[in-house]
Amino acid sequence: MPKPYPKEFRDDVVRVARNREPGVHLKQIAADFGISESCLTNWMKSADVEDGVKPGATAAENAELREARKRIRLLEQENEVLRRAAAYLSQANLPGE
Numbered sequence: 001m002p003k004p005y006p007k008e009f010r011d012d013v014v015r016v017a018r019n020r021e022p023g024v025h026l027k028q029i030a031a032d033f034g035i036s037e038s039c040l041t042n043w044m045k046s047a048d049v050e051d052g053v054k055p056g057a058t059a060a061e062n063a064e065l066r067e068a069r070k071r072i073r074l075l076e077q078e079n080e081v082l083r084r085a086a087a088y089l090s091q092a093n094l095p096g097e
Contacts, residue, residue: 014047
């Protein structure tokens, strides 16, 4: 799913929300930027994880994990092909025997 807002915009909105004056609610900041309050809340949670404030996997770690899982699946398929080929060749009547 494509992200409708550029990263710079999200970072700016999160920075404004974090540095807001006392008494200013997230709902007002979200409305000022034309986004929903839940969207802003999600951006702030993601920013906390990315900044190391809260535990969790960063976007880069998630991408790396996805790639690693893809690679593992491919290697498992290759191993299965080799296993079947070895079994076939061990049962075949080889010439010269």
